Amino acid sequence: MQSKTSFFNMALFKKNISRTWIVGLLYFVLLLLMLPVYFIINTANHGEDDWYTQMGYTMEMRLYEHISLMPTALLGIIVAIIVTGITFWYLFNRRDNYMMHAFPVSRKSMYFTGILSSLTVSLVPVLLASVIMTIAAVAEGAGGVSCIWYWALIVAVSTLLFTAIAIFSLMTTGQLVTGVIFYFIFNFLYLMMEVAFRMTASLLLYGLGGAMNGINYKIWTPVLYIPVHAKIESNIIYDDMYSKVIEFGHEFIGGPLLAGYAVFAVVLIIVCYQLYRFKKLETVLDFIAVPFIKPIFSVGMSFFISMVGGAFIAGMVEALTPLTYDGRFAIAIVSSLILGVIIYFATQMLIEKTLRVFCFKKAVHCGIYTLAALGILVCMRLDVIGVENRVPKLEDIQWAGIQVDYTMVFTDEMDIEAFRQLHQNFLADKKELRNINYNYPDVDGKTFTIRYKLKNGDILIRDYPVINTEASVVSSEYVAATQPILDFINNPGRIKEHIIGNIWNNCEITSMNFGGIIPYEAGDYTMEYNSFDELTTGEKKEKFKRVYNEFLKDVDAGNVFRQDFSGYDYMYEEKQKKTFYNSFDFTVYNKDINYFSDTDTFWDYSNGRDMTAMHEQTIYAELNTDCTNTLEALKNEGFYENEDVIMTNYEFSKKYENYEY
Amino acid sequence: MIQVNNVTKRFGDFVALDDLNMHVEKGAIYGLVGPNGAGKSTIIRHICGVYKQDAGEVLIDGQPVYENQAIKGKYAVIPDDIFFFTQANTLDMMKFYKDMYPKFDEALFKKILNCFPAINPKKMVRTLSKGMQKQVAFMLSIAARPELMILDEPVDGLDPVMRRQIWSLIMSDVAENGLTVLVSSHNLRELEDVCDHVGIMNNGKILIERSLDELQTSITKIQIAFDGDMPKLPDEIQVLKKITNGRVHTLIVKGEPRAAEQAISQMNPLLMDVLPLTLEEIFIYELGGENYAVKDIIF
Numbered sequence: 030m031q032s033k034t035s036f037f038n039m040a041l042f043k044k045n046i047s048r049t050w051i052v053g054l055l056y057f058v059l060l061l062l063m064l065p066v067y068f069i070i071n072t073a074n075h076g077e078d079d080w081y082t083q084m085g086y087t088m089e090m091r092l093y094e095h096i097s098l099m100p101t102a103l104l105g106i107i108v109a110i111i112v113t114g115i116t117f118w119y120l121f122n123r124r125d126n127y128m129m130h131a132f133p134v135s136r137k138s139m140y141f142t143g144i145l146s147s148l149t150v151s152l153v154p155v156l157l158a159s160v161i162m163t164i165a166a167v168a169e170g171a172g173g174v175s176c177i178w179y180w181a182l183i184v185a186v187s188t189l190l191f192t193a194i195a196i197f198s199l200m201t202t203g204q205l206v207t208g209v210i211f212y213f214i215f216n217f218l219y220l221m222m223e224v225a226f227r228m229t230a231s232l233l234l235y236g237l238g239g240a241m242n243g244i245n246y247k248i249w250t251p252v253l254y255i256p257v258h259a260k261i262e263s264n265i266i267y268d269d270m271y272s273k274v275i276e277f278g279h280e281f282i283g284g285p286l287l288a289g290y291a292v293f294a295v296v297l298i299i300v301c302y303q304l305y306r307f308k309k310l311e312t313v314l315d316f317i318a319v320p321f322i323k324p325i326f327s328v329g330m331s332f333f334i335s336m337v338g339g340a341f342i343a344g345m346v347e348a349l350t351p352l353t354y355d356g357r358f359a360i361a362i363v364s365s366l367i368l369g370v371i372i373y374f375a376t377q378m379l380i381e382k383t384l385r386v387f388c389f390k391k392a393v394h395c396g397i398y399t400l401a402a403l404g405i406l407v408c409m410r411l412d413v414i415g416v417e418n419r420v421p422k423l424e425d426i427q428w429a430g431i432q433v434d435y436t437m438v439f440t441d442e443m444d445i446e447a448f449r450q451l452h453q454n455f456l457a458d459k460k461e462l463r464n465i466n467y468n469y470p471d472v473d474g475k476t477f478t479i480r481y482k483l484k485n486g487d488i489l490i491r492d493y494p495v496i497n498t499e500a501s502v503v504s505s506e507y508v509a510a511t512q513p514i515l516d517f518i519n520n521p522g523r524i525k526e527h528i529i530g531n532i533w534n535n536c537e538i539t540s541m542n543f544g545g546i547i548p549y550e551a552g553d554y555t556m557e558y559n560s561f562d563e564l565t566t567g568e569k570k571e572k573f574k575r576v577y578n579e580f581l582k583d584v585d586a587g588n589v590f591r592q593d594f595s596g597y598d599y600m601y602e603e604k605q606k607k608t609f610y611n612s613f614d615f616t617v618y619n620k621d622i623n624y625f626s627d628t629d630t631f632w633d634y635s636n637g638r639d640m641t642a643m644h645e646q647t648i649y650a651e652l653n654t655d656c657t658n659t660l661e662a663l664k665n666e667g668f669y670e671n672e673d674v675i676m677t678n679y680e681f682s683k684k685y686e687n688y689e690y
Numbered sequence: 691m692i693q694v695n696n697v698t699k700r701f702g703d704f705v706a707l708d709d710l711n712m713h714v715e716k717g718a719i720y721g722l723v724g725p726n727g728a729g730k731s732t733i734i735r736h737i738c739g740v741y742k743q744d745a746g747e748v749l750i751d752g753q754p755v756y757e758n759q760a761i762k763g764k765y766a767v768i769p770d771d772i773f774f775f776t777q778a779n780t781l782d783m784m785k786f787y788k789d790m791y792p793k794f795d796e797a798l799f800k801k802i803l804n805c806f807p808a809i810n811p812k813k814m815v816r817t818l819s820k821g822m823q824k825q826v827a828f829m830l831s832i833a834a835r836p837e838l839m840i841l842d843e844p845v846d847g848l849d850p851v852m853r854r855q856i857w858s859l860i861m862s863d864v865a866e867n868g869l870t871v872l873v874s875s876h877n878l879r880e881l882e883d884v885c886d887h888v889g890i891m892n893n894g895k896i897l898i899e900r901s902l903d904e905l906q907t908s909i910t911k912i913q914i915a916f917d918g919d920m921p922k923l924p925d926e927i928q929v930l931k932k933i934t935n936g937r938v939h940t941l942i943v944k945g946e947p948r949a950a951e952q953a954i955s956q957m958n959p960l961l962m963d964v965l966p967l968t969l970e971e972i973f974i975y976e977l978g979g980e981n982y983a984v985k986d987i988i989f
Contacts, residue, residue, distance in 0.1 A: 039789065040786055040789030040790055043789075044775060044786060047775075047777070048775070048776065048777070123771070124769070124771040124772075124773050125773055126740075127735060127738070127740045127769060127773075128767070128769060128772075128773030129773070130738075130739065130740045131738040131739060131740055131762070131767040131769075132762065132790050133759050133760075133762035133763035133790055133791060133792075134759060134762070134790065135757055135759045136757060138759075309741075309742065310735075310740055310741060311701060311741060
């Protein structure tokens with residue numbers, strides 16, 4: 030009969046604390062500096078001259094702002110591995126390992142006492158710093174201090190989670206350094222796998238050249254996910270003049286997420302206990318101590334590194350000579366398989382700590398792996414899971430956007446559906462499209478981008494290289510495949526709605542500028558603007574509106590904001606002779622309707638938050654010799670008086686830059 | 691006290707312990723000897739509950755050792771490479787052992803400490819010399835009042851005076867408290883002085899396990915000289931080794947020495963001396979049958 034053993038051993042606990050307390054002390058000092066000391070220094074000057082005082086900030090607002098800027102998961106991920114590593118140090122040294130396990134104490138006691146002492150050293154500083162921060166905040170006059178404790182909760186759960194991951198990492202190996210490396214690998218494993226797939230896709234798959242953009246951190250990468258999804262959000266609203274705070278609100282978000290992470294951490298700690306229970310102590314100093322992880326590590330490393338490496342090799346070859354889509358894939362597959370075999374045996378050498386790993390058994394395993402890798406790469410080529418052909422379902426799309434020379438974002442359901450159809454038709458012809466670099470190496474082109482913002486927060490990005498549809502050598506099939514895109518975006522209605530903006534037909538024109546080119550000195554010039562100072566604001570607006578209406582006629586006639594797939598160099602001189610160097614811009618304004626910025630939405634400048642309400646936008650247009658309505662109106666309304674001040678880019682270059690065409 | 695029954699342990703493809711059997715009686719001082727790589731440290735780690743066997747069983751007082759906290763409290767271990775916590779001094783280690791071992795005798799510890807005046811108990815143990823660290827390990831282990839003491843190369847690194855002092859401490863504990871000792875060592879002459887039982891290991895197996903007396907009487911060295919050539923020996927005499935030097939023949943004979951002595955005396959030798967073998971010689975002759983490479987070195 031074996032005796033019952035407890036989960037806790039006080040002698041070990043004291044011994045663990047005696048080795049890690051210094052880390053806890055340093056952590057506490059750091060937290061003190063970050064929390065109360067920094068807060069007190071920041072709020073020390075809150076007299077009448079202080080900006081915060083002038084803006085009407087209360088001490089509570091300042092406290093929330095201060096706490097919302099404090100790191101959470103980042104602290105946990107660093108402290109957890111340091112403290113846990115020191116506590117379980119004995120697992121990585123033969124002498125310590127053997128002796129510790131010869132003492133009259135069970136693994137259960139050693140394990141759970143180790144966890145408890147690690148968490149004590151990691152969490153007590155957070156608790157103490159929070160208490161001191163609370164006292165400091167109350168002393169400074171902050172009314173509500175709950176944000177401090179929510180911050181402490183986030184840090185505590187993060188620390189618990191990272192401690193569990195740290196222990197898992199340490200249990201899988203017999204080398205401390207490898208354990209630390211595994212810790213960071215496990216923490217970023219999902220992200221690294223996603224990056225590997227995206228990198229490969231960006232190098233090999235049609236339309237996925239921008240696949241490295243738009244990575245949305247997932248729950249499996251907690252150090253990046255927690256700060257975004259579990260936080261204190263303070264909303265401070267200012268008056269129209271941005272001179273006074275008029276409203277303050279705050280919210281603690283991510284409670285259920287933290288609960289989920291805490292449960293996961295507890296489960297992982299129990300799993301790790303089982304690993305420890307069955308851990309063979311002779312695996313000290315082994316690269317991998319858990320048998321079932323060895324093949325996972327070997328195959329995983331071989332597959333991901335060789336996949337990315339193969340894609341890179343194909344990309345490098347393509348940089349030297351144009352390749353067909355299939356040619357590029359063939360090079361990538363062969364390279365991946367060769368690299369995979371090399372890495373497979375390299376990982377075996379690491380695991381078994383010997384160079385003698387070449388045997389029949391390993392060769393068979395490697396052969397099976399190579400066949401599996403080949404299968405996956407071929408599936409990738411055949412787009413079995415439909416990555417290349419993916420067009421999201423209508424009900425999943427929040428908005429759809431396209432960027433060629435200008436940016437358009439569609440939020441209306443009918444527009445999105447029309448756009449989806451256009452995209453699907455485009456992809457149906459991809460055989461005509463994806464070999465353009467090989468078929469038309471001398472035809473200039475560009476890349477256009479399609480983005481879908483999905484309702485689940487993901488962003489789907491596709492980049493398609495295209496060439497000028499007007500080039501004489503391009504096939505009619507190619508033109509048929511791409512022209513519908515141009516027709517779609519060059520529709521005058523869409524230009525007005527998306528390039529000028531949603532208030533294009535319901536707006537005041539609050540400013541308008543046309544730059545006339547005036548010789549200044551020999552070889553130099555100045556841009557002259559008529560500001561119409563003699564007019565009242567109303568008169569100016571009427572004047573601007575008249576020009577604007579004529580400008581819209583040019584838009585309707587297809588004379589301005591037209592986009593094409595030609596590159597910068599295509600018919601460069603002709604373009605220069607047609608477009609004006611003179612600048613032209615105007616501001617559209619509607620006090621009742623928010624201006625919807627297609628560009629800001631497309632590039633997600635708000636970083637996922639709600640857009641700040643805008644009521645106006647300045648539009649810049651490149652006028653050309655076809656814009657007769659606008660030019661005439663500008664002249665009639667007095668923006669310029671004689672034709673000498675108007676110059677095409679060609680004329681300007683000739684006169685001021687001595688450009689030789 | 692210790693029963694190791696059919697224990698097998700593999701490290702990958704290497705068989706470290708091969709269906710090993712070993713038995714240590716309560717109160718015995720059991721010397722475990724064997725060449726390097728025989729598996730001595732491996733079996734000791736099984737007996738300490740550090741390793742888990744692939745097959746067989748390791749029992750102390752009839753109970754499995756592995757993960758058995760109560761059984762582990764009954765023995766103390768001094769490994770070849772001694773463990774102390776970083777930053778810990780002798781008194782810190784004493785406190786740790788006191789918390790770990792239920793029968794730890796602090797008074798005894800202080801008494802023993804007085805016997806080793808060179809050791810400063812407030813100095814970090816890891817800064818002490820290797821010999822002093824061994825002394826501290828012995829003090830701690832003896833003060834833990836174990837029923838079994840497991841020693842792996844215990845006096846390696848100690849000077850002769852200190853060795854004697856340490857062994858005398860252990861022997862008095864054996865005499866007074868019935869302590870059982872399992873000791874592994876390469877120093878066979880030293881084991882010969884202290885052990886009453888011996889197990890000889892090679893290739894992961896116990897080749898011989900007997901009391902030292904029995905072992906020493908099972909192999910005999912007989913020196914004989916005849917007038918002329920040596921006559922043929924009777925078949926019942928099993929000669930492990932025969933060395934001839936002029937007319938003097940040295941025989942290593944396995945079996946009951948008196949029977950061999952009587953049989954040879956009937957052959958009327960000019961000279962006959964029966965000499966006991968040292969443990970070291972027994973070790974070498976026994977392992978000689980196991981293709982142990984050094985068998986001819988001493989001749």
